[in-house]
Amino acid sequence: YGAKIRAPHALVMTFLFREGSLREKLKSIAQATYTHSRNLAYFVFTYKGLMALQSRLLGKKIPLHTFFAAFIGGWLVFGENNAINSQIIMYLLSRILFGLSRLAVEKGYVPQPKQDPFPLVAALLWGTVLWLFEYHRHTLQPSLQSSMTYLYDDSNVWHDISDFLIYSKRSTNK
Numbered sequence: 001y002g003a004k005i006r007a008p009h010a011l012v013m014t015f016l017f018r019e020g021s022l023r024e025k026l027k028s029i030a031q032a033t034y035t036h037s038r039n040l041a042y043f044v045f046t047y048k049g050l051m052a053l054q055s056r057l058l059g060k061k062i063p064l065h066t067f068f069a070a071f072i073g074g075w076l077v078f079g080e081n082n083a084i085n086s087q088i089i090m091y092l093l094s095r096i097l098f099g100l101s102r103l104a105v106e107k108g109y110v111p112q113p114k115q116d117p118f119p120l121v122a123a124l125l126w127g128t129v130l131w132l133f134e135y136h137r138h139t140l141q142p143s144l145q146s147s148m149t150y151l152y153d154d155s156n157v158w159h160d161i162s163d164f165l166i167y168s169k170r171s172t173n174k
Helices: 002-017 022-058 063-078 083-106 118-135 142-156
Strands: none
Touching: 002 022, 002 142, 022 063, 022 083, 063 083, 083 142, 118 142
């Protein structure tokens, strides 16, 4: 599953934003795919192993077991701050916030909105990310910085259609 998810992403991001030879780019894609796949496999093995152990020791499964097993797995497998883990954690964070928001409404902790809050959330997020990009760029995750630089800075100058189809930025020696 990790290879299925990471390989296409790494391929696109590498060819859009990385400098280097074809060999270096392919090595980078393979390394990112391997790391993502390995980490997911280690996590699933750790989580399922700890769940089985807890269930066997206590004779039943309780909700706290899930949190504990995932907490330990997350600490051991995803605790290192690197590019792959960072992207996975950001992916999870966004989906967790959506899930917790829905759960809060479902449980009655937050009233059901009268109107769909999605347009307001989208506007707040885009306003915030562009403000961060323009004034505090260094605080954004590197691949987001690269994408936004391509979209908002590099697009100010273009030579021909290949700038948008092949190159993310012309090298200075061309």
